[in-house]
Amino acid sequence: MIARSALTHPVDGRFGTFGGQYVPETLMGALVELERVWHETKADGQFQLELAGHRHAFIGRPTPIYAATRLAEHFGGAHIHLKREDLCHTGAHKLNNAVGQALLAMRMGKKRVIAETGAGQHGVATATVCARFGLECTVYMGGEDMRRQSMNVRRMKLLGAEVVEVKSGTRTLKDAISEAIRDWVTNVETTYYIIGSVVGPHPYPEMVRDLQRVIGDERG
Amino acid sequence: MVADPGRSPAATSNKSRLASALKADGDLKLVGYMMAGHPNRKRSIEVGKRLATSGIAALEIGIPFSDPLADGPVIQHAGQTALEHGMTVGGALEIAAAVASEGVPVVLMTYINPILAHDPRRFAAEAAQAGVAGVIVPDLPVEESEPVVGWLRSTSLDTIFLVAPTTSEDRVESICSHSTGFVYCVTLTGVTGARKELPDGMKDMLATVRRHTSLPVAAGFGISRPEHMKALRGSADAAVVGSAIVSEIDRGGDPTTLVKELLKACR
Numbered sequence: 001m002i003a004r005s006a007l008t009h010p011v012d013g014r015f016g017t018f019g020g021q022y023v024p025e026t027l028m029g030a031l032v033e034l035e036r037v038w039h040e041t042k043a044d045g046q047f048q049l050e051l052a053g054h055r056h057a058f059i060g061r062p063t064p065i066y067a068a069t070r071l072a073e074h075f076g077g078a079h080i081h082l083k084r085e086d087l088c089h090t091g092a093h094k095l096n097n098a099v100g101q102a103l104l105a106m107r108m109g110k111k112r113v114i115a116e117t118g119a120g121q122h123g124v125a126t127a128t129v130c131a132r133f134g135l136e137c138t139v140y141m142g143g144e145d146m147r148r149q150s151m152n153v154r155r156m157k158l159l160g161a162e163v164v165e166v167k168s169g170t171r172t173l174k175d176a177i178s179e180a181i182r183d184w185v186t187n188v189e190t191t192y193y194i195i196g197s198v199v200g201p202h203p204y205p206e207m208v209r210d211l212q213r214v215i216g217d218e219r220g
Numbered sequence: 221m222v223a224d225p226g227r228s229p230a231a232t233s234n235k236s237r238l239a240s241a242l243k244a245d246g247d248l249k250l251v252g253y254m255m256a257g258h259p260n261r262k263r264s265i266e267v268g269k270r271l272a273t274s275g276i277a278a279l280e281i282g283i284p285f286s287d288p289l290a291d292g293p294v295i296q297h298a299g300q301t302a303l304e305h306g307m308t309v310g311g312a313l314e315i316a317a318a319v320a321s322e323g324v325p326v327v328l329m330t331y332i333n334p335i336l337a338h339d340p341r342r343f344a345a346e347a348a349q350a351g352v353a354g355v356i357v358p359d360l361p362v363e364e365s366e367p368v369v370g371w372l373r374s375t376s377l378d379t380i381f382l383v384a385p386t387t388s389e390d391r392v393e394s395i396c397s398h399s400t401g402f403v404y405c406v407t408l409t410g411v412t413g414a415r416k417e418l419p420d421g422m423k424d425m426l427a428t429v430r431r432h433t434s435l436p437v438a439a440g441f442g443i444s445r446p447e448h449m450k451a452l453r454g455s456a457d458a459a460v461v462g463s464a465i466v467s468e469i470d471r472g473g474d475p476t477t478l479v480k481e482l483l484k485a486c487r
Contacts, residue, residue, distance in 0.1 A: 026384035
C-alpha cells in the first residue's frame with residue numbers, strides 16, 4: 001500500500017515504490033542540476049506569469065468543458081463531461097508540458113532539444129515549441145510508430161524538427177526513449193531532453209505532473 | 221575533501237581478486253568484454269574460454285538486456301542477438317561459471333532491470349556460486365545502489381561503480397568509497413563503442429580519480445586500438461576493450477588475435 005502523501009509528493013525522487021534515477025553516471029550531474037533548477041523555477045512568480053501567458057495565447061487555455069449528453073444517454077444516464085484538451089494548439093494535452101519544459105531549457109541556456117515520441121503527439125508538441133522559441137529539435141521515433149503515424153512525422157518535419165527513426169528492439173516508444181537517452185548521454189552539456197510522459201528518471205515524473213496539473217486546476 | 225583511503229570499504233577488501241589482478245605492475249592490464257550468448261550459447265562459451273587464457277587480466281561478461289541505454293550499436297546488436305537465441309540471466313550465469321573455471325576473474329556487466337527481475341538476493345548468491353568476482357551495473361548510480369549492492373557484498377562480490385567525464389569531484393569521492401575491486405572510468409561523454417581517438421581530458425580525470433582511491437583504476441568506452449593502450453600507460457591501471465572484441469566475435473573471427481596485438485602495446 002502506497003501512502004497518499006507518496007503519491008502527491010516525491011520523497012527522495014520516488015512516488016512510493018516507483019521512480020528513482022536509474023541512468024548512467026554521465027547524466028547524474030545533469031539530473032541533480034535539473035532538479036535544483038526546476039524547484040527554483042516553479043517557485044518563481046515571474047516564471048509562472050510567463051507560463052500563464054503562453055498557456056493563454058499559445059496553447060489556447062483554459063480549455064472548455066462540456067456535457068456529452070448523447071454519450072451519457074448511450075451509456076444509460078451517467079454524467080459525462082469532457083475536458084477538451086483536444087482543443088489545445090497541436091490537438092493534444094502534450095503541449096502543456098512541452099511549453100513549460102522548453103522555457104526551462106532556455107532558462108538553463110540550452111539551445112538544442114531532443115524528445116521521444118510514440119504516436120507522435122509529444123513529438124509534434126516539442127517540434128512546435130522549438131519552432132516557437134527558436135530551438136534546434138531532434139525527435140526519436142520507433143520505425144514501427146513512424147509507419148503507423150506518418151502524418152505526425154510529416155508535421156514534425158514541417159515544423160523544422162529532425163525525426164530520427166529508431167530501428168532497435170521493438171521499434172516503438174520504449175526504444176525511442178532509450179535512443180533519446182543515448183543522445184543525451186553523448187550531448188548532455190548542450191542538450192535539454194523534453195520527456196513527454198510521467199516516465200524516466202527523477203525529476204521528470206514530478207515535472208510532467210506539475211506541468212499537466214493545469215488541467216485539473218481549471219476545474220469548475 | 222579527499223577520502224581517507226584507510227577508512228573506505230575499498231581499502232578493506234584486501235582479498236579482492238580483481239584488485240590484485242588489475243593493479244598495473246609497469247604493464248597496463250587489459251580487461252576484455254564479451255556478451256553472454258552472442259552469437260549463441262555454445263560459441264559464447266568457446267570464445268569466453270579462449271579469451272580467458274589469452275593474457276587478459278579479467279573478463280567482463282555482459283548479460284543481455286532489451287534496453288541497454290549505455291551501449292552503442294555493436295553491444296546493442298550482440299545483446300539483441302543473444303536474447304533472440306533465448307539467453308537468460310540464468311543462462312548467462314552458466315556461461316560465466318564455465319569461463320571462470322579457466323581461472324580468469326569474471327566481472328558481470330548488466331543493467332539493474334534484469335537483476336531486479338531475477339531477484340537481487342538470488343542473483344548475488346548464484347553469481348558467487350558461479351565463481352564471479354564482481355558486478356558492474358551501468359545504470360545504477362551510487363544513490364540507488366542499496367539494497368542491491370548490500371546483497372552483492374554479502375556474497376563477497378566486488379561492486380564496481382563508474383566515474384564519467386561529467387562527474388563532479390564530490391561525486392568522485394562517493395563513487396570511489398562505494399567501489400570495491402576497481403573503479404571504472406568512462407573515458408568519454410557517450411555510449412560504448414570503438415572510437416578513433418580518446419578525449420583530451422581523459423588523463424586529468426584518471427588523475428582525479430586516483431587522488432580518491434587506492435584501488436586500481438580502469439579506463440573504458442571507446443578504447444580499441446594499440447595506440448590507446450600506449451596513451452593509457454602510466455595513467456590507468458587497466459584498459460577495458462569491449463566493442464572491438466564483440467565486433468570480432470560478430471564477424472566470426474578470433475578475438476584473441478586483437479587481444480595479443482593490444483597486449484603488446486600494454487608493455
